[in-house]
Amino acid sequence: MIQLQNLSLRRGLKELLNNASITLNPGYKVGVVGANGAGKSSLFALLMGQLHADSGDATVPAHWTIAHVAQETPALECSALDYVLDGDAELRQLQRKLAEAEQANDGAAIGQLHGELDHIDGYAAPARAAKLLTGLGFDPEAQERPVASFSGGWRMRLNLAQALMCRSDLLLLDEPTNHLDLETVLWLEDWLKAYPGTLLVISHDRDFLDAVCGQIVEVANQTLTLYTGNYSQFETMRAEKLARQQSEFDKQQRQIAHLESFINRFKAKATKARQAQSRVKALEKLERIAPAHVDSPFDFTFATPAALPNPLLRLDKVAIGYGATPILQRVSLSVEAGSRIGLLGVNGAGKSTLVKLLAGELKALEGEVIGAQMLKIGYFAQHQLETLRMDDTPLQHLARLAPQAREQELRTFLGGFNFRGDAATSPVGPMSGGEKARLALALIVWEKPNLLLLDEPTNHLDLEMRHALTLALQDFPGALVVVSHDRALLESTTDLFWLVADGTVRPFDGDLEDYRQWRLEQLAEGARPSAGDAQSVNRKEQKRQEAEERQRLSALKKPLLAKLGKLEKELEKLSGEKAELDAFLASEEAYQDGNKAKLADSIKRQGEVSARLAEVEEEWLLLQDELEGVSANLA
Template sequence: LDEPTNHLDLDAILWLEDWLKAYPGTLILISHDREFIDEITQHVLHIEHQQLNYYSGNYSSFEIQRSARMANQQSAFEKQQREIAHLQQFITRFKAKATKAKQAQSRVKALERMEKIAPAHVDSPFHFTIPAAAKMSDPLLDIKSAELGYNGKPVLQQVSLQLGPANRIGLIGPNGAGKSTLIKTLAATLELVSGEKQLGEHTRIGYFAQHQLDQLDSNTTPFLSLQRQAPTTDELTLRKYLGSFGFHGDAVHDTIARFSGGEKARLALALIIWHKPNLLLLDEPTNHLDLEMRLALTLALQEYEGGLVLVSHDRHLLRSTTDELFLVAHNKVEPFNGDLEDYAQWLVDYRQAQQSSNDSPGQNREDKRDKKAERQKAAEIRNQLRPLKNRIQKLEQSLAQLEADKKQIETRLSAEDIYDAANKEQLTELLQRQGAVAAQLEATEMAWLEASETLQTLQQSQ
């Protein structure tokens, strides 16, 4: 499967995920959805520098193993560079002396036979921030008792939503429920059917949607596209800015017509962010982005100080950048009391209700009441377990980081030069860090075990 989730909504992705988990055959998958990879794979083949590297485990495990491998590679590279320098120094000093010529020649051959180790290089080509406008209204945007839709026909009813600089909202809901209708109305590309909408005096909206990729001028270049928006800005500043989105050197003058979907998406985001919006409305921004650009966008949004409304099937992006979820369903927009795991269960219940409605339209009210009570009970149990699951997830993240720290310290301690007299202070610091990390690791493991046992006990008591 080559990028199977690119144009699927979250509902379809969760269904495909469950189906693939039960699939008995062999699966080879290319995907930029890290949570999707995490859930269904047991091995990772990573292509880098024209080499294929095998890792056992899912994507999260791959990140930890690769980090350790890169640390080991860098240590080996530095050690080899010292050895090469030593051999080269001997050759330079003695190649002209008859008595040492033979030894010098042997060292030349040793250098020629030596298999060179490449330096570790994991820097992302994308490094950007999202600055917000200096002046900020609060609220940025306010909708009251509104009907939203197309051509005077409402899709969403009685919508009241106030957005401020502190709001970071993820929109969830079944396909076709009206998420894009809502975000288009917020962006003012759709008019209200009825109701009130007020924009703050200093509100500056940045709106990203997939149709904007097709609206880019295919006959121009990234540099000219940005220069049109900033005609008084000097060339060096424009080039530096485009470089932070991966357009380096002559690439700023490449014709957009030849761009991939990912390159167009990066350029569209760059053009939006240039204007320093204090309210970002993002509708599926990661559809064509690779993992490195997704990570860069995630980090930039985490530091962003404006308001955010996000529609995305990328669960990692939603978890990492939003503080609250709003459910768009049944012609309404309401706060969702739960996390993405709860939403996955909500979708299961929603599909079952849809199926039951189709199969037996005359189902009696008592059966409906029973099913409603069951759903409410299940929701209550999930609410009890959620804080514990969140704690376990955080502890697992801490364990992964501590394990990586431990491996990096051990790698450094395995290097010969660390025990030189000149590195005494560094050695002492490393040994102190090693002890501290070991203590933290032991305490975190114990906390994880206790939390896991508590969760298991609660689940068995249901």
């Protein structure tokens, strides 16, 4: 088992863990979650022996083999298949010894080594490696190509295959789905479910965590907390835990206020001095409970576009490709106002190519692309991060888009993307991939597009930001076209799918589960996926009705949210006034001879404020219930 006891860990000046303890039993499949920078990757480095704890113990059984995904891939001339076989270090060691024995003509050693190879199933290793590569999207021809011939994303897949090839006792995966398409993620899920060892996986893909993990470790507040269950169950348990903590905090605050009130009122009175002093000691000994922090740091919405022409964009017999080579042909489709489209298809089928055409980054080889006069596109792709100016700050990036806007307005807007204080005025260069992705999204949101084109927008985003983006997209009034391996995002924000397959694009009448089943049938038959075969499921009318209902409920939600905002401002104001009145009435000053009139007014006003506070709280609760009903229907 893995045992971490009283562990403290620092990176530079930042304390990541303090007196953390946890035990993970063999065979656990653990999702490791927490905010960016909380220490998840450092925990992996500690388990691999790349970091050492400042204090405490981190114990992994000495005989365990640990596998992890390499971050760099050298430009090797060996084939992809051979590179993956290198992941089985014991196999390669036996093969080297066998070659030496054969060269030395050592019959006894040759016989023994053949026996050892048979024991580890070494003769089936090439078939195992080929199966891994096939699952990760490499066809037989690609498996024989040199490693150096693959692009960065495909090399990351090779590194993943090499880690899976290792017959490990402990497998450490850090964001393994980032460079995968949807169906490769589904294949990886199935592989990991059957993995016999102990698995620790860092991921921000909640569906992936739900499918694979039976335990969740949360890295937060410099400690490690183990929850039993998948990610959805973890969220429920954590919410209950935080609710209990907040209740205990509130109860303790009332106790502290009572003690302090007694001390302040009676410490100067000789008859009460002893009791006041005992309460001072009780206050000093009290072990303070921290308030629960459950609010997301992200809060943003897409503003209503200036215009919503219909259709926004239309393709008429379009061929798309690079140079003179078409990748997609005979594409005739339109993007209607308010449509919410998810693109499905295997990696390399042309999803990103289609999005580039819609964004105007690629010209059609044939046919016509007709955009509405008032079309305004917001386009997010991974290469958008490269267009950010590394020496500039988030505030400077936004100021270039809005030179007339006041600085405070820009800062408030950036705050919704968690660029607050110094973060808004720090250079972009040293920022993490997640922070750069957030900034790129912020710049798109500011522009008020009526057509959003998102190509893998969640790759670098943590769970909190993914959730905030999902909520914002659900209320986005314009049209949306999205490519993503994040099923939670696709299922929550899209109403219909386009299938990119067989060199063309057609509507897919089904949901993600239908697509999964269709792909499994295609793979079982050994056939290439055909877009025409996907018409077996007919749910178009159902999808249309669901989309109309979602738009209707979204329209109902907006005035409720506006009213809720007003009530919350009044609650804040009344609570502040009541706190001031309570403090005055609990003070010695209130009972001095010269303050009789003020005391009477304060007592009267306290009654008025308390009554109004109760009314507003009741209105707020009723409005929350109403909003929850609308949100439940939206979900």
